[in-house]
Amino acid sequence: MLTTNTSCNVASLNIYSPTNSNPWNRQKVNHLYRRLGFGATPEMVNNALNQNPSDHIDSLIDEALNLNPTPAPAWGYWIKDDFDARPENPFEYRRDWKNQMVADMFQNNLRDRLTLFWSNHFVTEDNTYQSPAYMFQYYNLLQLHSLGNFKDFASDMGLSSAMLIYLNGYENTKNRPNENYGRELYELFALGVDNGYTQNDIVETARALTGWNEREERWGPITFDANKFDSDDKTIFGQTGNWDYYDVIRILFEQRPQQIAAFICGKLYRYFISPATNETIVNQLAQTFLDNNFEIAPVLRQLFKSEHFFDQKSLGVHIKSPVDVQINFFKDLGFELPADFEFNNKIRGGCQELGQELLKPVDVAGWQGDKDWIDSSTITTRWDRIGWYLWRAWRHNEEQFRVIGKAVSDENSNDVELVSRQIMDNFLSKELISATEYSQGLEIFKDQVPENYFEDGTWNLDWETAPKQVYSLLQFLITIPEFQLK
Structure with missing residues (x-):
C-alpha cells in the first residue's frame, strides 16, 4: 500500500552548503527540479552539478522573475x-x-510551477x-x-x-x-x-x-x-x-499582515516541502514575507536554498499530482516522441482523466492533493498511461533508451546490478528502503541476456540488447509504489 512519509524534518533555514557527508549530487538536483519545476533532463542535471547550489537556485529564481508571460493568442481579448x-x-x-x-x-521551471500553484x-x-x-x-x-x-x-x-x-x-x-x-x-x-x-x-x-x-x-x-x-x-x-x-x-x-503572511507561507511550505507543516519554519518564512512587504521571491529564495529544503526527510513525502507523474517523468527522460503524438494534448487529457483538469479545480477550495490523487482506479490508470507513453517513445526511437541509460548511470560499467540500481534511483525521489524491488528490477533489466555475460564482465550498455533492457526496467519502475512519490 502506498503511504507518504510523515515529515519530521527539523533542519534549519540556514543556507545549504555541500559537504562530503551531505554532497550536492544528482539526487539533490533532481529533488530541486521536481519541486521547483517539472523535472530536468540529464544535461540540466549535469549543468546544475557544476554550479554552487545557492548560485544555481538564484539563477532559477532570477530566470523565473525575468521570463516574459506567454504571448497572447489572437483571441486573447475577443468578445x-x-x-x-x-x-x-x-x-x-x-x-x-x-x-x-x-x-x-x-x-519552463519555477514560473510555471508557481502558475499551477496559484491556479489552485x-x-x-x-x-x-x-x-x-x-x-x-x-x-x-x-x-x-x-x-x-x-x-x-x-x-x-x-x-x-x-x-x-x-x-x-x-x-x-x-x-x-x-x-x-x-x-x-x-x-x-x-x-x-x-x-x-x-x-x-x-x-x-x-x-x-x-x-x-x-x-x-x-x-x-x-x-x-x-x-x-x-x-x-x-x-x-x-x-x-x-x-x-x-x-x-x-x-x-x-x-491582518501576520495572518496573511502565516497563511500564505504555510501553503507554500505544504506545497514545496511537506504536507506536514513545520510551524517554526513557517513562522520564519512569514517574517521574511513581512520584512519584504509581501514580495514572494525573497521567501522562495530563503526556502529553496535552505538545509531544510535539501534535508533527506524532505524527499519522498509528496504523492505526485497527475501533472507531476506525467510531465516530470518525460522531462527527466528527455525523450523524443513522434510528431503525431500531440504530447501537450495527451498530457492535458491525462490530467483530466486522473482528476486534475487544468484551470478547473474541483471546487473553490482547490485540489487538496497528496492522498486524494490516488485510489484503486487512478493508480492503474497512471500505470497504463505512463506505460503507453513509454511504448510510443520506444516505437519512435529505441536508441534513446540506451542514451538515457548511459546518461543516468556509470555508462562504462559492466556491473549490471550497479547500472540497474543507478537507473532506478535516478527516477525515484530517494533510495528504496527494501532490497526486494531492486532485485526485481535487476532481473527484469537482465532481460534475456545469458547470465554468463554478466558474470564474466562482457556485458555493458553498448550491447545491442541495452535499449530493450532499459525500456523493460522503466516499464517495471513506473509500477512500484515509490515511483508515485516526490
Whole structure:
C-alpha cells in the first residue's frame, strides 16, 4: 500500500552548503527540479552539478522573475461576437490554451510551477465563465504575479473578469449584495478559515466590493459602475469609512499582515516541502514575507536554498499530482516522441482523466492533493498511461533508451546490478528502503541476456540488447509504489 512519509524534518533555514557527508549530487538536483519545476533532463542535471547550489537556485529564481508571460493568442481579448463569428466552439479555444499551459510547464521551471500553484489558490473554473479570453487574461495574471507582490496579486485577481464571474462579484450591487467573493477572499485567498475575520466583516466587505458590474459586450471587460456601488459607510476590521474595493485590499493588508503572511507561507511550505507543516519554519518564512512587504521571491529564495529544503526527510513525502507523474517523468527522460503524438494534448487529457483538469479545480477550495490523487482506479490508470507513453517513445526511437541509460548511470560499467540500481534511483525521489524491488528490477533489466555475460564482465550498455533492457526496467519502475512519490 502506498503511504507518504510523515515529515519530521527539523533542519534549519540556514543556507545549504555541500559537504562530503551531505554532497550536492544528482539526487539533490533532481529533488530541486521536481519541486521547483517539472523535472530536468540529464544535461540540466549535469549543468546544475557544476554550479554552487545557492548560485544555481538564484539563477532559477532570477530566470523565473525575468521570463516574459506567454504571448497572447489572437483571441486573447475577443468578445462573444468575435467567437460567434468563427466556426470553432469556444470550448476548443479553452482546450487549446490548456494545451499551451502544458507546453509552458514542460518548457519552463519555477514560473510555471508557481502558475499551477496559484491556479489552485486563486481558484476559478473555466466552465463557469466560459469565455476563452477571460481564461487567457486570468492565466496571464497568474504568470505576471507568480513571484511578485502578493498584495498587488490579490488586488488584480479580484478584478479579473474570470474571478468576478466565478465568485459572483459581477452580480454584487448595492441593492443586492453578494457575499461570495468577500468570504472567499478571507477564508481561502488571504487569511484562512475563521482566522481573524467575522461574519460582519464579510457582510461589510461585500458592500465595499459592489459596483463592478458594467460590461458593454458579453465577454467584454467588466468595469466599475458608480450607480451600483454602495456609498454608505462600512466597518471592516474595526475601520469605518466609505470603503471601496481598493480600500478593502489596503485595510486587509494593514490590519491582518501576520495572518496573511502565516497563511500564505504555510501553503507554500505544504506545497514545496511537506504536507506536514513545520510551524517554526513557517513562522520564519512569514517574517521574511513581512520584512519584504509581501514580495514572494525573497521567501522562495530563503526556502529553496535552505538545509531544510535539501534535508533527506524532505524527499519522498509528496504523492505526485497527475501533472507531476506525467510531465516530470518525460522531462527527466528527455525523450523524443513522434510528431503525431500531440504530447501537450495527451498530457492535458491525462490530467483530466486522473482528476486534475487544468484551470478547473474541483471546487473553490482547490485540489487538496497528496492522498486524494490516488485510489484503486487512478493508480492503474497512471500505470497504463505512463506505460503507453513509454511504448510510443520506444516505437519512435529505441536508441534513446540506451542514451538515457548511459546518461543516468556509470555508462562504462559492466556491473549490471550497479547500472540497474543507478537507473532506478535516478527516477525515484530517494533510495528504496527494501532490497526486494531492486532485485526485481535487476532481473527484469537482465532481460534475456545469458547470465554468463554478466558474470564474466562482457556485458555493458553498448550491447545491442541495452535499449530493450532499459525500456523493460522503466516499464517495471513506473509500477512500484515509490515511483508515485516526490
